[in-house]
Amino acid sequence: MGYILTKEGFDAVVDALKEQYRLYAPVLKKGEGRFTDTDVVRYDFVETAGQIELEKKSDYAFKELLTPLSETLFFFTEDAVKPADADLRPVIVFLRSCDLHAVKRLDQIYLANGKDRDWFYQRIRDCVRFALIGCGRTCADGFCVDMGSNRSTEGYMFSLDEVDGKILSDVKAPELEGLFAEKAERAGDVTPRYVTENSVRVSVPETVPNSIYKAGLWDEYSTRCIGCGRCNFVCPTCTCYTMQDVYYTDNGKVGERRRVASSCMVDGYTDVAGGGQYRKSCGERMRFKVLHKVYDYRRRFGYDMCVGCGRCDAVCPEYISFSACINKLDRAVKEAQSNG
Amino acid sequence: MGQDINVKKLKKNAFRYSKVRGETASRVRIPGGLVSAESMVRITQIAEKYGNGTIFVTNRQGVEIPGIRLEDMDAVNRELQFIIDDTGVNQQERDKGYPASGTRNVVACPGARLCPFGCYDTTAFARKMDQTIFPNNLHFKVAFTGCSNDCAKVRMNDFGVIGMTEPQYDPNRCVGCEQCVKYCKKRSVGALQAVNDKIVRDPDLCIGCGVCVAYCPTRAWTRSREHYFRLVLLGRTGKVNPRLAQDFIKWADEESILKIVKNAYAYVEEYIDKEAIEGKEHVGYIVDRTGFDEFVKWIMQDVQLPEKAEVASRLYWDGKRYDRSNNLK
16 A cells, blocks of 8 residues: 655654664765765664665665674683574664665575575574665666666565655555554555666676686786775675684683674685685686676576675775676677687 | 165065066965966966966965066056955955965865865865964965875974874774775884784874775774864974974864964064064074973963873974085095
């Protein structure tokens, strides 16, 4: 059922939701950008509707709730382990369609990749539901249309679009119908806005011949990329992590295990025993990442990992464009195929 | 016919005494080093109409328009009015050009308006400083630089201001990639180290350059809300004892710095060598004579530093002593 709300009406909805849910949404963080007096939009818990950033795309993705950048998993003593406490109160995450599609990728890796489900992920995931922020126009770097993530018709409790000073909501969760009906100006037909065209287009190759692994297209990235990993840390679909076992210094026999986000672009990611390193150059790392996002993952799970949100493009300090690389890959594949 | 020109007045009016008899150069002041394109057009027009069609870009971010005939100074002053208004320089009488030249143009690197490492709006602070201290005939050099790189070379000024940020660390956003450690070591002073996979900052070693913030990929490091400054004192170039300015205050605030520089004028008026040629003596040489404590007493008058500020109790300069020996054999 659709509802049209005044801003005050939506504020009242948020106030009511707060009694049952924590609200996790994109927030404009003043002065917390990379450079002096610049801002960053990243996710945080909010208390009011006004704190939610509805205009700008978040620089960092919502995934920090489901897969925290740094999370203590458990504490250990010499013969016992205790899982770390987690805040398991229900949460509503406000996100856009591309990100809602990314949730499927996170679930795939943590809950449906092999026979075991990730217990730590599962316990947070079970608390999380979603609110869809509509997209009235395309963002600058996104290519969601070509990646098929531009539209979501399910998987959210309600949607919100700010149009001409009103909030338009498509309510899917039956338990919220009463609340919206009470606070809304009126009921009406509401379809969450979505974009049908991006300024960025990508052409994802259907198959990639093995010869591409040695193709010259990756070479430029060995000098351009600084291996900082921002593209992975902001990506809503990247799931790689690494472990840190920390021994408390006063004792040395007790400590904690932390799981922290990792990146296939940073130093140390492919280090193995004996001092080996599978992908030394950033060109090789770029090859691995790009092929994983738009090919290898698909071979395993049947759909591409990349949702085309474009955050990696926007955050790269070296102006490396992931979407441009997909297109370079596509051209190289076509060339390889025409050469037989 | 001989020209009857008051050269002292000419110099104070920001015209240069030229080696070419009958000619002068107009010294255009550009506080903070940022000028509108329109003012640049006007400067060009003056150079074409009254000068010889060339413009010197000076070390202190002004420009000098050479080849102006002495009799055209009044006309040039009238044409300078647009630029003086546009650059926000204090003036006493309209259409009469610059009222002083002793206090030199206030220099600033591009700072946070342009540079990724700039820790504050250098141009804005430089303009504020210019508003506070100009016009004045005393010879003062003040410069602003955005970060510890000191691209503006503020350590060669009487008063140098270096931008600082106090890095804020959120361990919950830190993934232990140690890029901050690496870049702090390679691009700065190596004030960071990883302890138990989180980062520990040595607050005494940290110079507040913000390199860790710039290179952190997760926003675990962010800049402090406050902009801080390092104030360095009494550097100079010149014939007797050129030397680099030394650190006086760390984590200083804008208001205190404006007050300190303003206070220094009263000190110089009191203690300047009354026989100084054309009333020009570098502040540092006066301090060499009166002692540092007396100088501090004057400049710190009514200054309320923030609690965070660290003040050096005594400063030591070295530098080249041309007045002792120049024998390099």
